[in-house]
Amino acid sequence: MDAFLVALLNGLVYGLLVFMVSAGLTLVFGMMGVLNFAHASFYMLGAYAAFLSGRYVGFWGGLVVATLAVGLVGLFSERLLLRKVRSFGHTQELLLTYGLFFMIEEVVKLLFGPTPVAYRVPDELRFTAFTIGNSQFPFFRLLMGATALVMFFGTFAALRFTRIGLIVRAAVERPQMVSALGHNVPIVFSGLFAVGSALAGLAGAVAGMYYPTSPAMAHELGSIVFVVVVIGGLGSLNGALAASLLIGVMTSFAVGIESTFGDLFRALGLSGLALPGLEAVQFSSIAGVLPYALMLFVLLWRPAGFAGNRA
Amino acid sequence: MxxxxxxxxxxxxxxxxxxxxxxxxxxxxxxxxxxxxxxxxxxxxxxxxxxxxxxxxxxxxxxxxxxxxxxxxxxxxxxxxxxxxxxxxxxxxxxxxxxxxxxxxxxxxxxxxxxxxxxxxxxxxxxxxxxxxxxxxxxxxxxxxxxxxxxxxxxxxxxxxxxxxxxxxxxxxxxxxxxxxxxxxxxxxxxxxxxxxxxxxxxxxxxxxxxxxxxxxxxxxxxxxxxxxxxxxxxxxxxxxxxxxxxxxxxxxxxxxxxxxxxxxxxxxxxxxxxxxxxxxxxxxxxxxxxxxxxLLYMGLLFMVIVVYAPRGISGLGVDAVRRLRSGAPVRWDLLGRFALGWLVVTIGAIMTIELIGAVVQPSYGALARSSGVAWPPVRVFWVSWSPASPLTLGGIALLFGLGAVLLRDTAGTASRNVSTLADAIAGKPGPGV
Amino acid sequence: MTAPASGQGPVLVLENVAKRFGPIEVLAGINLQLNRGEKRALIGPNGAGKSTLFNLVSGRFAPSSGVIRLGERRIDGMPAHQLNRMGLSRSFQITQVFGGMSLYENIYMAVMSRYGKRWSFLRTGRVWRDIAEQTRELIAYAQLTSLADRQASTLAYSEQRALEICMTVATGPDLILLDEPTSGMSRAEAANMVAFIGRMTQGRTLLMVEHDMDVVFGLADTISVLSQGQILATGTPAAIRDDTRVQDAYLGGNVH
The missing domain is CATH 1.10.3470 (ABC transporter involved in vitamin B12 uptake, BtuC)
Incomplete structure (x- = not known):
């Protein structure tokens, strides 16, 4: 039972982290139809920015600097690059963000090398928040989850209760109409793009301490985020939240299972079916496969995703 | 077609x-x-x-x-x-x-x-x-x-x-x-x-x-x-x-x-x-x-330049050029030369920047600086040793980019225009918005 | 042109067809029957559910309840390509032609499908001569031969509309659905279009949605009036013109 609770909490924290990154991506897409391939790169940049600035301004200052810096990078990418290719259509925008994704990884490799940097949880934060039975739940994980929750409610409140939020929500539904009503959609979009990037940066700054901070982290999280968006439906925050949490919890539980495929085959009475070497593979080692398998299943069962049929 | x-x-x-x-x-x-x-x-x-x-x-x-x-x-x-x-x-x-x-x-x-x-x-x-x-x-x-x-x-x-x-x-x-x-x-x-x-x-x-x-x-x-x-x-x-x-x-x-x-x-x-x-x-x-x-970084840069300035790729540019020649439009060698020179200068500037930064951030460079007692030991780029922090080097790079910007000033706004308009400009045809 | 497949009984039957989008009931229990050779127009005030009905029949959506039959077979919820193979073809309100191809290729593709050549890697055998011949004949019949080699995107709007109709007919359908075939056209163009459609759909069964009453009276021999998700009246143009309920439905929409 304790193990169950711990796995559940870990899964929720990871899911919330994934959601932090997915939220910006899905809002930007909903509003402008741009799938930002580089979104997860902003997450990686957040970790590096916090690592770099943390030496001078301390841990908490690092979080703030990372958020702001990545927000600025996002703003510049949108205004200086993305806007240039807008008239060529969505394909060119997609390619541009893909190029950005590639370039950010290469620049980070140039500056920091291809291997992880030593971005660690500061000592004063290395304590146990609470214990469940024999398992200790570190404060730091709690902080990650809390950041994501604050961000979620913050975004939700901003979208729900502010004028800008109203415009953004309307623009996600009908960009031309909002533009026709006299709102400056390009400015709102730049702002949204910057905020989305900043949130990804914050997520990276928090997560980079726990997971290795390396150039590969963009690619690793990026593909999970895509799965979330395919499952949840682009433009839908609720769908993204549901999919993120589902994937987080599912992965977390799979990691805890100690059986192998051989056990499964035997349990199903299929021990004759020996695929070479698959018998000895543990379920936990393929936990990373689950999100993608889930995506294929959802595509079969509900091609338009959890929420909505915006294509 | x-x-x-x-x-x-x-x-x-x-x-x-x-x-x-x-x-x-x-x-x-x-x-x-x-x-x-x-x-x-x-x-x-x-x-x-x-x-x-x-x-x-x-x-x-x-x-x-x-x-x-x-x-x-x-x-x-x-x-x-x-x-x-x-x-x-x-x-x-x-x-x-x-x-x-x-x-x-x-x-x-x-x-x-x-x-x-x-x-x-x-x-x-x-x-x-x-x-x-x-x-x-x-x-x-x-x-x-x-x-x-x-x-x-x-x-x-x-x-x-x-x-x-x-x-x-x-x-x-x-x-x-x-x-x-x-x-x-x-x-x-x-x-x-x-x-x-x-x-x-x-x-x-x-x-x-x-x-x-x-x-x-x-x-x-x-x-x-x-x-x-x-x-x-x-x-x-x-x-x-x-x-x-x-x-x-x-x-x-x-x-x-x-x-x-x-x-x-x-x-x-x-x-x-x-x-x-x-x-x-x-x-x-x-x-x-x-x-x-x-x-890989250079490849990424080339990719970005193509995406922004030549969305149909090199062969697309070639096809455009052939079509233009067939249509009998005069070739504006002066413009063409200016663009080529501009891109060459910018490319050299970009290579200098990347190679210098790349060399300086290496851990071995820091070690070299400590052991040699020189704050900024020279780096070889293009068969020449450059002192990375000297005003001459930095000024030279700035000059290259500045020169490139001047030579390419007509393309600076192209991005929002259509590339074919740019091509028209090169061919000497008045296009919309030029 | 081959004649439409012969057969007895109605071509299209709708029984109690309803469609809900969430809590909103757009269509409530539609019953409709189209006989072979009939040309039916669907009219009604905006928001009456014409487009929805049209999309249900043409396979864009599945109905929430009810049965749609094409000839003997149920077609509700069937994907578009199967519907077409069973003899139902539609045009689009917003012109959908293949702009990058020639007019000839546009129609060629439709004729290819009619001959069941939907996967062909090779162009060998008699059938390909027939396909080419059919394509040329159809283009000649439509009096578009002079435009055959033109790229579709360079055609004038009314020519693209004509191409669209031509493609719709080219798959050899039993039932043709036309979605506002004269939308966006001038009076003169619309009149030409009516004549064109009349010629292209001779002897075939037609169901169309149209706003322009001149077009409706020029093409249709029966009219169904849709109002608030239900069929208000069906009859000959003259009968519909004199129907007081129809007048109320239209006038009721205009008088406040």
Whole structure:
């Protein structure tokens, strides 16, 4: 039972982290139809920015600097690059963000090398928040989850209760109409793009301490985020939240299972079916496969995703 | 391309104009081993493989309008299955060695049928994301299934002789690869010209219309995906055949990125565009990769420049230029020269910047600075030692960028304009908004 | 041109067809029957559910309840390509032609599908000569021969509309659905279009949605009036013109 609770909490924290990154991506897409391939790169940049600035301004200052810096990078990418290719259509925008994704990884490799940097949880934060039975739940994980929750409610409140939020929500539904009503959609979009990037940066700054901070982290999280968006439906925050949490919890539980495929085959009475070497593979080692398998299943069962049929 | 009313005579001339360069290139490729050294021949083998891979990839993009961001899977799977077949031949199987790429192609075709069926359930960016996810899925499985795919160490085998052909000399490998590349490209050419090719282009333009004409577009897109995967798998098979080994690193994102970059640089809209891109980047990579650590970064920069300034790639620029020349527009050599010079200057500036920063951030540079007692030890770029922090160096780089900006000032705003307008400007035609 | 497949009984039957989008009921229990050779126009005030009904029949959506039959077979919820193979073809309100291809290729593709050549890699055999011949004949019949080699995107709007109709007919359907075939056209163009459609759909069964009453009276021999998700009246143009309920429905929409 304790193990169950711990796995559940870990899964929720990871899911919330994934959601932090997915939220910006899905809002930007909903509003402008741009799938930002580089979104997860902003997450990686957040970790590096916090690592770099943390030496001078301390841990908490690092979080703030990372958020702001990545927000600025996002703003510049949108205004200086993305806007240039807008008239060529969505394909060119997609390619541009893909190029950005590639370039950010290469620049980070140039500056920091291809291997992880030593971005660690500061000592004063290395304590146990609470214990469940024999398992200790570190404060730091709690902080990650809390950041994501604050961000979620913050975004939700901003979208729900502010004028800008109203415009953004309307623009996600009908960009031309909002533009026709006299709102400056390009400015709102730049702002949204910057905020989305900043949130990804914050997520990276928090997560980079726990997971290795390396150039590969963009690619690793990026593909999970895509799965979330395919499952949840682009433009839908609720769908993204549901999919993120589902994937987080599912992965977390799979990691805890100690059986192998051989056990499964035997349990199903299929021990004759020996695929070479698959018998000895543990379920936990393929936990990373689950999100993608889930995506294929959802595509079969509900091609338009959890929420909505915006294509 | 808009079909133009042509008299039979002029269409015959057009055929000659089209066939002649291809025949010349083919002749050069066949005669190449007489002149080239081993290293260049080796590079050309890689060019063939990259070209076939890009052509297979571009079937999906150029014809069906679907951009895959995870094609490495089919390339790598073709390589894996070919090496397994090679191992089987080594073990006594009677599978004919010359048909090895077909083994890889068939395997990737089958995998493409399954993956493509899922990916083409959705369109647009969803398709793009699903291709990424499927690649991750396959990679996660392959990298853990060592007994089948050989893990990090990979699988090795050897090319067994077939009849009189030994396949041991590089020359044999070169001709073998060239032959299969040409076969693959011809296959794609006939597919494009076939009735099926017409329907596929129809799907790209108006999918719903095609559906309401009675075509099952999901099935057709699945088939196109599978053929694209199959040709990519053939290319992967050629790689396995050439290297006599594969490993799971082939399944990584880098191989999906390369083919995408090759296609964009070459131009997805022209049939042989991807070949142009693949040839350029592979040859450049072959020679330049030894000179710099940051080869990939330069590739990324080139990619971005092409995306922003020449969305139809190099071959698109070429097609535009040819059309313009035919239409009798005068060539504005002064403008053209200014653009060329401008880009040259900016490129030199960019290389200086990247190489200097790259050298300075190395840990070894810090160690050198401490041991030598000099704060900024000199760095060699372009056969000259530069002091990274000296005003001369920094000022020089700033000057290069400034000069580039002046020379290219007309292009600064182009981005928001259309590239053809820019081309019009070069050709001396007044265009809208110039 | 081959004649439409002969057969007895109605071509299209709708029984109690309803469609809800969430809580909103757009269509409530539609019953409709089209006989062979009939040309039916669907009219009604905006928001009456014409487009929805049209999309249900043409396979864009599945109905929430009810049965749709094409000839003997149920077609509700069937994907578009199968519907077409069973003899139902539609045009689009927003022109959907293949702009990058020639007019000839556009129609060629439709004829190819009719001959079942939907997967062909090779162009060998007699059938391909027939397909080419059919394509040329159809283009000649439509009096578009002079435009055959023109790229579709370079055609004038009314020519593209004509091409669209031509493609719709080219798959050899039993039932043709036309979605506002004259939308966006001038009076003169619309009049030409009416004549064109009349010629192209001679002897075939037609169901269309149209706003322009001149077009409706020029093409249709029966009219169904849709109002608030239900069929208000069906009858000959003269009968519909005199129907007081129809007048109320239209006038009721205009008088406040």
């Amino acid at each position: 808009p079909p133009q009313e042509q008299s039979p005579r002029s269409s015959a001339r057009v055929t000659v104009v089209r066939i002649l360069p291809i025949a010349l290139v083919l002749g050069a490729l066949i005669g190449l081993p007489r002149f080239a050294d081993m290293a260049f021949l080796n590079a050309m083998v890689m060019v063939c493989i990259a070209a076939l891979y890009a052509m297979g990839y571009n079937l999906l993009w150029g014809q069906a309008g679907l951009i895959s961001f995870g094609h490495a899977t089919y390339f790598a799977f073709g390589a894996s299955c070919t090496i397994m077949t090679m191992a089987a031949i080594e073990g006594g199987s009677s599978f004919p060695t010359p048909l090895l790429p077909l083994a890889g192609g068939a395997a990737s075709f089958l995998m493409g049928l399954v993956a493509g069926w899922f990916a083409t359930i959705r369109t647009g960016v969803y398709f793009a994301m699903i291709t990424v996810a499927i690649t991750e899925l396959v990679r996660a499985i392959v990298q853990r299934w060592d007994s089948m795919f050989g893990g990090e160490a990979g699988i090795t085998s050897i090319r067994m002789a077939w009849g009189p052909i030994g396949f041991q000399k590089l020359l044999d490998v070169y001709y073998f690869t060239l032959a299969w590349t040409i076969i693959g490209i011809l296959l794609l050419w006939f597919l494009q010209r076939s009735p099926l090719g017409t329907v596929i282009r129809g799907i790209r333009e108006q999918e719903e219309r095609v559906r309401f004409l009675g075509y099952d577009t999901h099935a057709l897109k699945t088939l196109v995906f599978a053929i694209s995967a199959g040709v990519s798998g053939m290319a992967g098979g050629l790689l396995a055949f050439t290297n006599e080994s594969t490993n799971v690193a082939l399944y990584e994102g880098a191989y999906s990125t390369t083919v995408l970059i090759n296609t964009v640089i070459g131009g997805a809209g022209v049939f042989l565009g991807p070949v142009v891109g693949a040839t350029l980047t592979t040859l450049f990579g072959y020679y330049v990769a030894n000179l710099t650590y940051y080869w």
